[in-house]
Amino acid sequence: MSGARTARYAAARLTRAMRSTSATSGCAPGATKDWRGNEMASESKPIQLDLFDHIDPPTPAREVLNGMYYEKATDKFVSFVLGRRYYEEPAKGCPHDREWQERIKRERAI
Numbered sequence: 125m126s127g128a129r130t131a132r133y134a135a136a137r138l139t140r141a142m143r144s145t146s147a148t149s150g151c152a153p154g155a156t157k158d159w160r161g162n163e164m165a166s167e168s169k170p171i172q173l174d175l176f177d178h179i180d181p182p183t184p185a186r187e188v189l190n191g192m193y194y195e196k197a198t199d200k201f202v203s204f205v206l207g208r209r210y211y212e213e214p215a216k217g218c219p220h221d222r223e224w225q226e227r228i229k230r231e232r233a234i
Contacts, residue, residue: 189207189234190206191203191232194228194232195233196233196234199214199215200215201214201215202234
């Protein structure tokens with residue numbers, strides 16, 4: 125027999141076997157068997173799978189600096205973007221308001 129013909133023959137035999145076993149196998153009324161022969165209800169409910177139950181929650185990364193900070197060691201206002209040093213301004217001769225400079229020195233000193 126050719127390969128395609130053999131495959132059709134095997135499929136037909138499997139279909140006949142499934143029909144005969146589900147009809148006479150003593151299954152509960154309204155139940156059938158799947159391709160493995162396991163009993164399954166005709167009105168079965170979907171099963172909810174939790175695919176991510178084995179994954180641990182991510183550990184919080186350390187705080188990333190963003191914005192202007194006052195660096196005490198160098199007496200400079202330093203700008204950080206995504207944790208990387210971006211820009212520096214000396215505290216003396218800084219063009220920003222005095223109020224702003226004092227507030228940053230109090231609240232955002234590093």
